[in-house]
Amino acid sequence: MIPALNPLVLNLKESATLAVNIEARRLRDMNKEIYHFGFGQSPFPVPEILRRGLEEHSHKNHYLPTRGLPKLCEAVSSFYQKQFNYTFTPEDVFVGPGSKELIFQCIYLIEGPLLVPAPSWVSYGPQATLRGKLIKPIITQRNNSYKLTAEELDRACYSLGEGQKILILNNPGNPTGAVYTHDEMKDLAEICRAYHVVVISDEIYAMIDFNHQKQAGMSQYYPEGTIVSGGLSKSFSAGGYRLGVLLIPEELAILKQALKSIISETYSSVSAPVQYAAYAAYASFDELEEYISTCCDIHRFAGEYLHSRFLKMNLNCPRPGGAFYLFPDFENYRDVFRRQGISTGYTLCEKILQEARVALLPGADFYLPATNLGVRVASVDYDGAAVLKDWKGAQECTAEKTMEFFPNLVRGCDALEDFLKNSI
Template structure:
């Protein structure tokens, strides 16, 4: 069945855009983690940003109930699901959302790709930004412009930063800005006034905004604000069940379109119908309840928030005490400590880049973090830590049973997180 002649497809013409997507350091770190683990080394998995919590039982029982669902769903998404999503955006953000302006996809990443495919725009990204926005632009040969931010204000894009790039811009292309709050990788959340100021600049320059709100319900104080509140006519909201409903592996996300962008929505439906077709029917039907207003979902979300807030506060404090520059996260799973205050000592230790730093820290302490350079941050020795290496099922159970319980790194369920913080600090101390 095999041929022994020379491979006739050795010169197969691969799309050059794909070859321009750099191998991510993240992948290398993940592979090195696995190899070290196989070699018997204890690894603290602060690399991958997966929710530590289980899928809510409500969703699990719905998936079981709908396991026989087999029909192809509407390309745009199952109507009762789109209605639940629009309902949530109206309820939590006061947006003018309608089911007919929601598009459901197998993860918001697929939808962001479709958006960049549908639009012929220049992409604007604050540095740092999540690892997939820019590679998507490369795959689609779309231009991308990074906007520098500063650690002093939690790596947030300011209205001045945005205004400045708009003045400098030479191209004629429309611009698409991706904002992400609560933020991956920094843990920062944009405040109302910050969003208002950004909205004003975006409106003045006709910049379209994709507001990636995938961590929205994990704002620790429950004070997430959607950019669409302040810039309704120019904001697309993306969100899904991957983070605040613990269901990353289920693959379901959505995009909410403002009125007036129907042509864009229709173009994305064309792309959807020629690619993923529709999202898995049992998954769509089981996910409706995630967006509905129920005591069970609220209780789950409040429990997750409380736990992540406690860990984020303690973990970032420990790193600060260890000499790093790091803001206390306000939402989500991440913090982004800047090791630059120790740059000299790190250089003496042979560490010149964030990629070096991630590799050496992993080798010498077992703590896996991701280099800030994978997030577009090249001038700082920063690492992103996902503080999720604990048994979320157990801790969530405990937290829900005892609403008064303080969540700190001394809890027995958080031993690995505490050890990770200790190891990082000890390592820094010994440098």
């Protein structure tokens, strides 16, 4: 029997980030040396406070409230007030099985086309496709570190005419590592308010800001129309815990009621032990600040190392300001690759994986044209526990130490450099 499926899913493919991770791991399982620049997962160990919280509450076997463990909602609200000056109350907080799922629920519930800056994270568009939404990529510019400008947003909103729209904005950004300034965010907020745009502000990397400043959040300038998402996976190095949070302002109360209803009919509630573990982390965040600051310093060093190597290879690459990604492009080699029959980012990444053993993702997976020669690089292919244990700061990281701490980043760059030299 061949069952009929929802036609909206027939053209979907597996998430590009998950697919490249599976392929890289498959090749490594075959004892092939692969430099895995394709998957963004924090390499650091789960903080002790989270592990202890999970262990101490492993016996909790009751369903928790749909919206989340009440004291966890209070702790999340307090965390965002203290760290980012947001004004969300505990009643505004929802807990879900990862921020990815919560973003999908929002996209499903809110009417209107989805505005997606390009490049942006791979899953926003497919999630909108599952809802049958129009997706409007907004091409951003390399000379602005691929950050969305107010002018670009204005043109996109105007082109769509009347009616509600949704903007999803990731800050710090995946796949570029870009971080918005307060002035940039304020300008975007004015456009969103003028066009009645509902903003989903994906702030999963909010604590990985290389300037160690309180980030510019859309909620600071457009609180009545901004939904904030976050969670444990990136800054807290607990992706496998699958716990995300969503903060919805009172002005969007109708969404809160709808979200409670849809949660009650889908996943019901997040694992109780995991919610108690998350409470331990959010409520005692002061105990984690040194850990998160040190991890951020290591992310910054790894990103800046790759950035400097890419520039020496004559790649175009904005300097990352946060998260753990870079977005270099091979535009300066376009003619070289064209003579080899390579004209798309997909074929380029396939060739680099085959010949240089470096796993990358093409710009087309991030809403750019197929011919775009940009690639996403994740800077986390190293043993985070070992680096964290012996990290003395970037100023102590000599060439020898860099090789000791980040061998796959160094060798991956060497392999990519050799690949380019051999291509000319």
